[in-house]
Amino acid sequence: MSDASGNFDFLTKYDDRVARLARQAERYVHTDPDSCLFKLRLMVEVMARALVEMQLPHLVSGDLSTMLRGLQRSGLLQRKEADGMHAIRREGNAAVHGEVATTPVAMRRLRDAYRLGAWYCRMIRRGSKVNLPGFEPPSPPPGTDAQSQVRLRAEMLEAAIEARRTRARDALMLFADSENIDAEAARLRGELEALERVAVAAGEPVIDADLVALVMAMDVEQILEEPAWGRTAEEAKVEAEAQFNLVKMAFEEAESGYRIERAKIVDAMHVQHPPTGERDTSE
Amino acid sequence: MNEIDHDALELATTWFTAARAMTVAAGHIDPSREATAGLYGRAILGLNEETCLAAKTPEQVGTRTLLDCLASIAEMPRSMSAKLVTGIVLIAYADASMHPLEVRWTSSMASAAGLTESSFQACCVNARVIALMMVDPHEESHR
Numbered sequence: 001m002s003d004a005s006g007n008f009d010f011l012t013k014y015d016d017r018v019a020r021l022a023r024q025a026e027r028y029v030h031t032d033p034d035s036c037l038f039k040l041r042l043m044v045e046v047m048a049r050a051l052v053e054m055q056l057p058h059l060v061s062g063d064l065s066t067m068l069r070g071l072q073r074s075g076l077l078q079r080k081e082a083d084g085m086h087a088i089r090r091e092g093n094a095a096v097h098g099e100v101a102t103t104p105v106a107m108r109r110l111r112d113a114y115r116l117g118a119w120y121c122r123m124i125r126r127g128s129k130v131n132l133p134g135f136e137p138p139s140p141p142p143g144t145d146a147q148s149q150v151r152l153r154a155e156m157l158e159a160a161i162e163a164r165r166t167r168a169r170d171a172l173m174l175f176a177d178s179e180n181i182d183a184e185a186a187r188l189r190g191e192l193e194a195l196e197r198v199a200v201a202a203g204e205p206v207i208d209a210d211l212v213a214l215v216m217a218m219d220v221e222q223i224l225e226e227p228a229w230g231r232t233a234e235e236a237k238v239e240a241e242a243q244f245n246l247v248k249m250a251f252e253e254a255e256s257g258y259r260i261e262r263a264k265i266v267d268a269m270h271v272q273h274p275p276t277g278e279r280d281t282s283e
Numbered sequence: 284m285n286e287i288d289h290d291a292l293e294l295a296t297t298w299f300t301a302a303r304a305m306t307v308a309a310g311h312i313d314p315s316r317e318a319t320a321g322l323y324g325r326a327i328l329g330l331n332e333e334t335c336l337a338a339k340t341p342e343q344v345g346t347r348t349l350l351d352c353l354a355s356i357a358e359m360p361r362s363m364s365a366k367l368v369t370g371i372v373l374i375a376y377a378d379a380s381m382h383p384l385e386v387r388w389t390s391s392m393a394s395a396a397g398l399t400e401s402s403f404q405a406c407c408v409n410a411r412v413i414a415l416m417m418v419d420p421h422e423e424s425h426r
Binding site: 069072073075079082167168170171172173174175176179181184185188189191192193195196199206207208209210212213216219220236237240241243244246247 | 299302303304306307308311312313314315316317318320321322324325326327329332333335336339340341345348349350375380381382383384385386387388391404407408409411412413416
């Protein structure tokens, strides 16, 4: 382990503000995980805004979540980076809103930020070769018992949270991370094109998708205005809302259990090492 | 790991194959479409986490062709196949665009499901209604 400096020095020549926020986060990771997460969230926001300004200026006044989704849709932000940025956004928001954070959470996000920092450099200066030596976890300050039982419990809890979240995410996504997505997409696309050729050969008209979309939209508008269909649509809405809420509640329940456990661990940590100083939320 | 119900696994595999085809048909894999498909599978088709994960293994979705998928849809009860058609129309709504291959795939699925014009319209209406309430699973799966 190294002291709390150096991991993010490589960022300075690309974006000094991002580098400064990352270094501040690094400094707080052991002493004030909430501030660390706050700084990392700000770092992600600054990176996202810089990319949006360059590529999607119409989104520049959006919130962080909107900017990240826009970057994802445009293909600039790939799945792995998006996951890392969303994780920092969520934990940062939670810290700002008073949810307790532990050093293991902050350390995980700091590690994500290290990887994202290198990605960001490559994005803002195309062709940049960013050779990273590997993330070195900052050393805890003297007197901190990094192997205490409470600390180990916190580590285990965060590992369990990450595993559960990854599993929930993997269940939702269409493609597994382990798949060769490009190859699978090419295979399916080839089959779709074959279906199209067969249909045309069988005498079906070549499809004008814009026209079909327009007709479909107009049909749906008319149907929704029809009293009988309106009732059906309302019923569908109520039923679908109930089903979505069930899934949402299951996610919430799992998260709430973790939050309670996290709070207990933080309390136990405070008994061992009472917190010192005020939280720094400046830049 | 709990034992996975065979019928549920078949449904999940068919759904993910159909949804992948619809996503790929747009020309690029839009994360909003991916997420919409996953959430729809969980909430509306009632697939549990374990079944969704199992369906995405190379032995399941990796070996399934689109013709297999259409054959499976043709064998399903009409109410379920209509839900699958609703789901893929919903995927098209996710980014508010429609491409020729998406139209072809939707039409192929509707034919395989044996939907009449009015039942297909019902699928479009339901998809539209659900599209308005969809949420970002990046947020929902982690908060």
